[in-house]
Amino acid sequence: MHVEACCQDLLGQVLPLIDPKREGICIDVGVGTFAFYCERFSLLGFKTVAVEPLPVKKLQNLCQRYNIDLIKGCLSDINGDQTLYMGKFIGLFNHNFNSLSADWFGSSKNIKQVKSVTLSNLLSSINAEKVTCLKLDIEGWESKIIKQFHELSPFLLPRVVMFEYGGGTSKKNGKGGWSPTFINATLECLSILKQCGYGLSVMVDYAYSTKETIFDLQLSTLDINEIIPNHSIYGNIISFHNWNYPEGKITQICSPYYGGVAQRLLTTIFSRSLT
Template sequence: MRVEACCQALLEHLLPELDPQRQGLCIDVGVGTFAFYCELFARLGFATAAVEPSPTDKLRVVCGQYPIQLIEQCLSDQVGTQTLHMGQFANLANSNFSSLAADWFGASTITRSVPTLDLAALLEQVAATRITAFKLDVEGWEPVVIQQFADLPAELLPQAVMFEYGGGSSRALGEKGWSPRFFEGTMTCLKTLQQLGYDFSIMVDYASGTQAKVFDLQSLDLARESPFYANGVYGNILCFYRQRFSIATIHKVCAPYGGGLANWLISKIVS
């Protein structure tokens, strides 16, 4: 499936139902160079913040138009500075793959020092009192961020969390974004959200022949099973906090976005 287009369609449909009065903040962490979720959030009428250490000119324009609060830092587990390993794909520089993890498959040996903040500092900076959506795409650093959710008061837990998993290989091969270290990190994200009470979940994967999978996170025995397709390539998981939606509606929204591995390759290269 075309992951980003499908996930944006899902959020466009579900967020107004989740928060019809637009009382919560939406946060886009790891904006990248395309598929600006922050723009979608703002267009839907939500107060929005974007966290991106290397904003493109296009993103700056978008942030100025709505407006969107732009934070030019990396979200991590510490306040200070860290080394960002600049992204590379097919021997070409690509900031969509930049990571704080030196061993991330898309990270190069080219580095720069970047300012970082932890989740508590971010929420203080944006004056968050309620969070409707929290989108996270930080190239292997997702568990570092999501584990900090356990320190939040219940009223600050995002109603919807979306995070990226996999990439660069397939689950069957167990390499790159599916290597044991990063797959364990993905499972840590799911375990943390499960422990916090997130239940209704949707997985959208680029693997050929797959469709969006709806599952109840609370019903999974994560010590023994996972929701991933055997031929999974890359995707996003959306987890909702004590919310339920029509499964038929989910599949109807996702139906136009069939696709496969080629879409993943294209989406990561183009800007």
């Protein structure tokens, strides 16, 4: 499935329903070099913040054009300096794989020191009173942020959370973003979200011929093998706090993004990259 396009469309349709008066802030953490969720949030009329330690010129221009607050740093579990491991994938340097984890499959030995802030300090610095959406794409560190939800006031819990999982190869290979360390981190994200009251969830995976998976965290046993099938490669899980939406409408939004011939080729490359 075309992950980012599908997730952007899904969020684009549901966020105005969740927060029609645009009272909350939307935060794009780990913006990368394409699929600029912050741009979509801003075009929807939300106050938007982008958090990216090494913003590319295109992102800087977008933030100026759409009045998006750009924070040149990373979101992590400390306030201060962090070591960022520059991304590398299939032999090529790629900023979309930059990670705070030296063990991340896309991390190289090239490092940079970057500024870091915790979630509570970020929300304080941007004067957030409500958070409509928090998008996390930080290459294996998503659980470090989601576990900080326990420190937040219930009023500051994001209405919608989207976080990335997996990566580098297919789940059945058990490597890359599917190694025990990172798959347990994904499970920790789901467990904390369940504890915090999140229910309706949608999983969108990159693997060819997949469709979205819709489940309720409050009813889930949190068996990772039941939630994420073995052929999965990488994707996003979107979870909603005390909000429901008909499954048929979710499928209607996602169905145009089901894979084609090009998707099959790219899926093959990803599934073999770490084998």
